Amino acid sequence: MKYICYWEIKPEDLDKVIPLFQKMRELRGTPGYPKEITPTYGFSGEMSGFTLYEVDDPKQISNHYIHYHPLMKFTWKPIAEATEFVATYMKKKK
Numbered sequence: 001m002k003y004i005c006y007w008e009i010k011p012e013d014l015d016k017v018i019p020l021f022q023k024m025r026e027l028r029g030t031p032g033y034p035k036e037i038t039p040t041y042g043f044s045g046e047m048s049g050f051t052l053y054e055v056d057d058p059k060q061i062s063n064h065y066i067h068y069h070p071l072m073k074f075t076w077k078p079i080a081e082a083t084e085f086v087a088t089y090m091k092k093k094k
Contacts, residue, residue, distance in 0.1 A: 002037065003055055005064075006075040008048040013071045020068055027067070034060040052079070 009017050021040075029035035034053035042049035055061060061076055068074070 001055055002079050003034070003053050003061070003076050004050055004079050005034075005053055006048065006050045006077070007040075008073040009071060011047055014047070017068070017071050020071070024064070024067055032060060032063050034064055 024033075027033045034055045037052040037054055040049060040051045065074055
């Protein structure tokens with residue numbers, strides 16, 4: 001399943017988060033961790049952003065969270081292409 005993962009950090013934690021981010025770049029897509037679909041994006045002028053991930057097992061989300069805990073806040077939302085939604089809707093409508 002695909003997810004959009006919103007992230008947020010406090011400015012005072014940035015120096016602590018950078019080494020964790022660099023290590024996570026190596027871990028993404030390895031067993032136990034979600035595979036990134038896009039680069040990690042930041043919202044201009046903010047200490048927040050998002051990344052799109054492919055997740056095969058909910059434990060991958062837990063491992064990702066634990067890697068950064070307690071320095072970052074994450075919100076994971078499942079996403080699907082609109083064509084999938086429309087196809088499912090049309091089947092249910094009949």
